[in-house]
Amino acid sequence: MRYTLFFFLLLLSACLQAQYKINLQINAPKDSIAYLRGVVFDDKNYFPKDTIRIKKNVVILQSKKPIVGGMYYVQLDKSKQRFYFILENNDNLSLEIRGGEIHSNNPRNQVYFQYQKLAKSFEVIDSLYDAEVGRGRKFSYSDKAAFFKVKTAALAAFRKKALPKLNPSEVLHIYFSALNRLDASVPDKKNYAARLAFLKGLDFNTNKLLFIPTYKELVSEYMGYYPTQADSLLKGVDQILSRVNCQSKSYPYVLNYFVQLMRNRNVQNNTEGFVKFVNTYVEKSSCNALSATVKKTLIDDAARLNKVVNLAKSPAISLPDTTGVTQDLHQFAASFDYTLLAFYAPTCDHCQKEVPEMDSTMKLIESRLNLSLGRFYVCNEPGVPQATWRKFISDYKITTNAKHVELPSVSDIRTQYDAFSNPVFFLLNRAGEIVARRISPNTLRKYFAEIQRQRMAQNP
Template identity: 50%
Template sequence: MNRFFALLLFIPLFTQAQFKITVSRTKDPVYFRGTLFDEKNYLAKDTVRGTLLTSKTPIKGGIYYLQFAPSKERIYFNIENNDKFALTFSGPAYVASAHSSDPKNEVFLNYQRLEKSFSVIDSLYQVEIARGRKFKFAEKAAFFQSKTAALVAFRKKALATLPPSSTLALYFKSLNTLDESVPSRTDYAARSKFFSRIPFSDGKLLFTPVFRSLLVEYLSYYPLQADSIRVGVEKAMSKIDCGAKSYPFVFDYFSSVMKNRNIVGNTEGYAWFLTKYGVGNACGAFTAAQKKAFKEEAEKLSALKSNAVAANIVLKDTAGATQDLHKFASENDYTLLMFYAPTCDHCQKEVPEIDSTTSVISRIMNLKIGRFAVCNDPGVSRAVWLDFISKYRVNTNVLHVDLPANSPLRSTYDAFSNPTFYLLNRKGEIVAKKISPTTLRKYFAGLQSSRPNVP
């Protein structure tokens, strides 16, 4: 066999081994990576050059991969302490032609080939998403049923031959847990069963591509309410060693979850999370400076109290006239306060979407809902600002005002990211914070169910 590429991985006998890679006759540039939660690496993103790659960086057993340029094709493999094995390739289609001298990685290569054989299903799914189709959990499970059944069967058979302590066995078990799960926010027994099967206590789980997916799937069993999500977060965090390397990764992920604008009550939930798991971490996961930043952010969020009168905004509009938020709010049943940037990609999508949602709610509930839109993009030209308003047709019962650079209002409303939305009542009181089109609909749906004759 004419092997144009041969790779030898040698793992010296250390508790957390370092690695040495010998390469001969490489055709394409090759990159060595570790698969970690949030795509962050303890290993350097090393390029395999010449015939030898060495590193003093300690590694832990996990799933790693080679990426070939320019095709970006990846070969995944499992390294455990004390491993020594070879990977060889006999053609330019690396996954198709790869073989390993290590039995568990030969199984892994066969698994990757099976995965690749179902790529047409993945492509069809992406086409449906691009067309705007929305999949419920059960619908997505049905779409991938043939692929899922084949992969689960392969993994179950493979687990009978793999070393139980190997990361690959852990990875296959975790994938089966995911594939056998169909989240339901009312099926508490299924939620509990799923959680009991997640091996959070095994530190190797962090070094697999599935760690984040497990957390996402678990939280998908909870309603999009901060108090509900909080229950799931607390249960998951109770299984994470607060001094372990995985802790900051999990903290970052749950931070993004708790401040998601699609979760009702997200500001209160996020402030609680920062205080308990950031400021309150006693295991040395964060520096004093980080804890100080968490505390300041939590205090700032707590100052945005529901049913408190919003800080007034008096600024110039596009015509140079002075506009007053409180006066504008008093003239409407509700006012959507929007901080946006004309140059922001998210704003170009979400501002028209929430504006359209507001129009639908106004019509259905016979409400007058105004929009007080703050240009939160210091230095943007008036031409770009006006072009945004015209292009995205944000002009129904709306005032557009310009927020000067270094305005204290940016801090008052925690409007350091765009877009940011609040809902005010006629009295100028904040009734909903850091909302999205989804949570705006939920607010008025709840209002309508509790007061059928609104307004």
């Protein structure tokens, strides 16, 4: 009976003139459901395709609509195993998932499965790297390249051998070629020739490139050649977007990537950079890649931030502290060389990490540069119990040169500083002037490193 049904489905699919057909066989006793997904731009953006109920041994999946071709995966519901494969338009695939492996009648996919198996054999290196990063180790681009040297060499050798046997227009050829380019690149902010060479020859309008996870890596790798300063990164943005056709499928994804990049607080002068980016590529752009709603949201965000950019002196803050005593920001700032103004929420996960990290960074800068640094902390979580607020201060020991005040639920201060998220940090001088906006511990270090460099230049 099973074979009769299978034969009938084959006849039916032929009648439908499917643009692709997948004969999927899954042997997974613990799983009753699997998901078929296609990757778009990166491994996090995927488009849903099918939910498969594993009741029969063989499942037929097909589509009458043409596809571009790209990378897909089947994920089992309970075991969470994920199996990637390549799907081109007009493909007629047989896929079999058994245990922890996948097999196919398609030679192209068999090559890809072998490649994934080789990559999996180096998982211990990935785990070691993740552990080092978890312990706080910082990797430069060259350090990371050295750490993965053995894995990179083995995978590159596999791709080099496989590429001549693949058609240049095929997804797997595009994917392997992109990986080769990434492996050969080690971003160096002073190596302008390497930056240009990396970009040369890349066709960002190739639709198949959008449907494999290396597109985002290629853009990110190129941006790694620029200093993490807004004015520098905007030059890289100009280079990439000048090569992406406004009408291409990939343009909205690339544009959104740059929206997130220019918002990043690890970018120096990110506030000014984000405003300029939105003004150039959203507000004044003739490209209609974004929906009206998204476009309006970005323009409104930039308008709010532009008000913050134009602030010379910090708006006044006079609020009660944990004991009920009113504390004045400008009076407090006048007592220190610089003052960190921090908006945070005690229950915010990011705050629990970044607020103490920022305090530790301040202490390090104080000792190295012989500066007096104040901390003016604003509890930006309306309705939080005072016990929770006090516990946060105590647990993370943020009491050195510090005042803690509480922002009421309705306040112009939140609007004036655009402090609608947490944490948000500003740096003020003695006069209460804002010298750095929406910073991170990393950008704070860079700010004072520049001050130290100027000191050394004046007193060699």
